[in-house]
Amino acid sequence: MKIATKFLGEVEIDEQDILTFKQGLLGLEEFKKFILIPISEEHPLVLLQSIEQEDIGFVVAYPFAFKKDYSFDLSEEDIEQLQIENEKDILTYAVVTMKETLKDSTINLLAPLVINLKEKFGKQIVLHDNKSYPLRHPLESLEGSAK
Amino acid sequence: MLVLSRKKDESIMIGDQIEIKILAVEGDQIKLGIVAPKTIKVHRSEVFEAIQAQNREALTTSSSFLEQLKKK
Numbered sequence: 001m002k003i004a005t006k007f008l009g010e011v012e013i014d015e016q017d018i019l020t021f022k023q024g025l026l027g028l029e030e031f032k033k034f035i036l037i038p039i040s041e042e043h044p045l046v047l048l049q050s051i052e053q054e055d056i057g058f059v060v061a062y063p064f065a066f067k068k069d070y071s072f073d074l075s076e077e078d079i080e081q082l083q084i085e086n087e088k089d090i091l092t093y094a095v096v097t098m099k100e101t102l103k104d105s106t107i108n109l110l111a112p113l114v115i116n117l118k119e120k121f122g123k124q125i126v127l128h129d130n131k132s133y134p135l136r137h138p139l140e141s142l143e144g145s146a147k
Numbered sequence: 148m149l150v151l152s153r154k155k156d157e158s159i160m161i162g163d164q165i166e167i168k169i170l171a172v173e174g175d176q177i178k179l180g181i182v183a184p185k186t187i188k189v190h191r192s193e194v195f196e197a198i199q200a201q202n203r204e205a206l207t208t209s210s211s212f213l214e215q216l217k218k219k
Contacts, residue, residue: 027199098208
């Protein structure tokens with residue numbers, strides 16, 4: 001099917017790739033169906049596009065590219081909701097806030113998006129606030145590989 | 148909203164597994180102790196509100212950032 005996207009015009013997508021965020025993203029609970037579309041080959045940026053509304057699209061990236069030792073535990077509740085059976089099925093992204101310049105752009109390491117690729121479920125989880133992962137981590141601190 | 152008055156060292160139960168205890172009252176600051184199963188997440192509301200605001204801010208990104216990427 002074809003969908004209208006926020007930044008990339010009309011894009012042909014495979015319906016099988018549609019991800020369901022049962023609870024939506026925080027503050028935007030009404031949008032539940034998203035798709036991941038690579039933005040550029042040179043940058044590790046991906047568009048998390050709502051298939052329900054064109055202007056609901058988030059730039060996301062692998063958090064590990066910006067913080068090598070990034071890690072967190074999933075709660076039993078998260079594992080259950082996302083129907084995770086195997087760790088290998090999980091993909092983690094973090095929401096990027098793009099500003100005028102890359103220097104001012106940030107990535108949200110406090111509330112990553114956890115996606116179960118096998119079952120096509122996603123959820124924005126909130127890490128424990130006593131951990132030192134910031135809501136606005138500078139994007140320019142690219143330290144890992146952009147795999 | 149249910150309103151209950153509690154004194155220091157008193158607590159309330161929410162369901163049969165979550166206990167919230169008043170540990171200390173110092174001026175306008177109240178220290179709470181929370182006993183809950185691991186599956187229940189406890190966060191300060193500000194954390195949630197900040198993330199909601201950040202998500203909305205992330206949505207204001209305009210497509211001009213694509214030009215920036217090309218330049219780099």
